[in-house]
Amino acid sequence: HSNKEMWFQDFFPPNVCPIDAKANTFYGIMFDAGSTGTRIHIYTFVQKSPENLPELEGEIFESVKPGLSAYADQPEKGAETVKRLLDMAIDAVPPHLWKKTPVVLKATAGLRLLSEEKAQALLLEVREVFQESPFLVPEDSVSIMDGSYEGVLAWITVNFLTGQLSGQNQHTVGTLDLGGASTQITFLPRFEETLKETPGDFLTSFEMFNSTYKLYTHSYLGFGLKAARLATLGALNVEAVDGQMFRSSCLPKQLEAEWHFGGVKYRYGGNKEGETGFKPCYLEVLKVVKGKLHQPDEIRGSSFYAFSYYYDRAVDTNLIDYEEGGVLEVKDFERKAKEVCDNMERYNSASPFLCMDLTYIAALLKEGFGFRDNTLLQLTKKVNNIETSWTLGATFHLLQSLGITY
Ligand SMILES: O=c1[nH]cnc2c1ncn2[C@@H]1O[C@H](COP(=O)(O)OP(=O)(O)O)[C@@H](O)[C@H]1O
Numbered sequence: 001h002s003n004k005e006m007w008f009q010d011f012f013p014p015n016v017c018p019i020d021a022k023a024n025t026f027y028g029i030m031f032d033a034g035s036t037g038t039r040i041h042i043y044t045f046v047q048k049s050p051e052n053l054p055e056l057e058g059e060i061f062e063s064v065k066p067g068l069s070a071y072a073d074q075p076e077k078g079a080e081t082v083k084r085l086l087d088m089a090i091d092a093v094p095p096h097l098w099k100k101t102p103v104v105l106k107a108t109a110g111l112r113l114l115s116e117e118k119a120q121a122l123l124l125e126v127r128e129v130f131q132e133s134p135f136l137v138p139e140d141s142v143s144i145m146d147g148s149y150e151g152v153l154a155w156i157t158v159n160f161l162t163g164q165l166s167g168q169n170q171h172t173v174g175t176l177d178l179g180g181a182s183t184q185i186t187f188l189p190r191f192e193e194t195l196k197e198t199p200g201d202f203l204t205s206f207e208m209f210n211s212t213y214k215l216y217t218h219s220y221l222g223f224g225l226k227a228a229r230l231a232t233l234g235a236l237n238v239e240a241v242d243g244q245m246f247r248s249s250c251l252p253k254q255l256e257a258e259w260h261f262g263g264v265k266y267r268y269g270g271n272k273e274g275e276t277g278f279k280p281c282y283l284e285v286l287k288v289v290k291g292k293l294h295q296p297d298e299i300r301g302s303s304f305y306a307f308s309y310y311y312d313r314a315v316d317t318n319l320i321d322y323e324e325g326g327v328l329e330v331k332d333f334e335r336k337a338k339e340v341c342d343n344m345e346r347y348n349s350a351s352p353f354l355c356m357d358l359t360y361i362a363a364l365l366k367e368g369f370g371f372r373d374n375t376l377l378q379l380t381k382k383v384n385n386i387e388t389s390w391t392l393g394a395t396f397h398l399l400q401s402l403g404i405t406y
């Protein structure tokens, strides 16, 4: 390390160093342009000694709704939401470090589903916001992320935060992310069999912290929670949705309402005359997932970390505590789905989609991925006060590629 600010460390043992470690603080700014919202993660790192890896010290997190894709026809307004979040970083990062602090935005499934033209117009406006900011803007700093990276980077985040990527005994954990428009499953296969049975495009090699990991990962576009609502309603990929009424047995009988997603307005409602409740709902949802996903044998018995909408819906139905998270079995989601779907009047103050969402999660886990009823899920929002999001893995990767660290 040729960092001049570090000269004093040669004279003092680290624990009595007279100058605050803050001298060696640096920052990384990562935007998550998700289908339902845009989020900024400002990470703080401290390089405590030149020979050790920098340590993650903290995170500042803020989010806005809706996501960029809702501004498909007003890209400037979309970029304005990014600018407002970036103003937070101007306050958070000391001015003398602005020029050294990289800023990157990666968009996920919301933009993947837009037309190329509309997506590019949004990214162009965001690029301008970045160029006008005082931060370090690396090449290709605004892009749509490849789905396979989304899973890999979330896996890196969770396994880093739980201490599995350092030391000798690495017992890595698999991760499940359920977004609005897409969903990811990622794990490190332990059996040779799994590698043999898995299609090549489900395997990705990734280098991080001087190790190479060959991961099983896949992002299913259109299988996020909100996309699944549309698929269940039969409204996904329908050209002229205007005026059409989409009905489902997963919704309260008398319900009729409107819903905006990805810049499109949908009318939806309950089965006024027909059936409602868990049984018909499960059959409806099953059509969306059955036989559509690859089922690796290896995962049936192993436990996974689950976050995003898995977490949110478990909180909404008191399966877990919002702050604490918790451990659930796959069958807990099915039990809750039955309870909600068969008593929709009792739950009508919550989202009208609660029955459909829980039923979808149960079906996705069991019939989609092929998990057993008693497979354990560790529901986690934060580890050591850091959000379990692909953005941390992406920031490590960014710092590594810029040669700033790692
Ligand atoms: O930093 C985060 N920490 C925890 N959950 C997050 C974070 N960012 C997004 N989420 C969750 O992601 C879900 C929404 O998915 P998103 O909008 O990212 O769609 P996408 O991944 O399909 O593009 C919500 O459950 C939201 O709570």
Ligand SMILES: [Ca+2]
Pocket: 034, 035, 108, 179, 180, 308
């Ligand atoms: Ca996401």
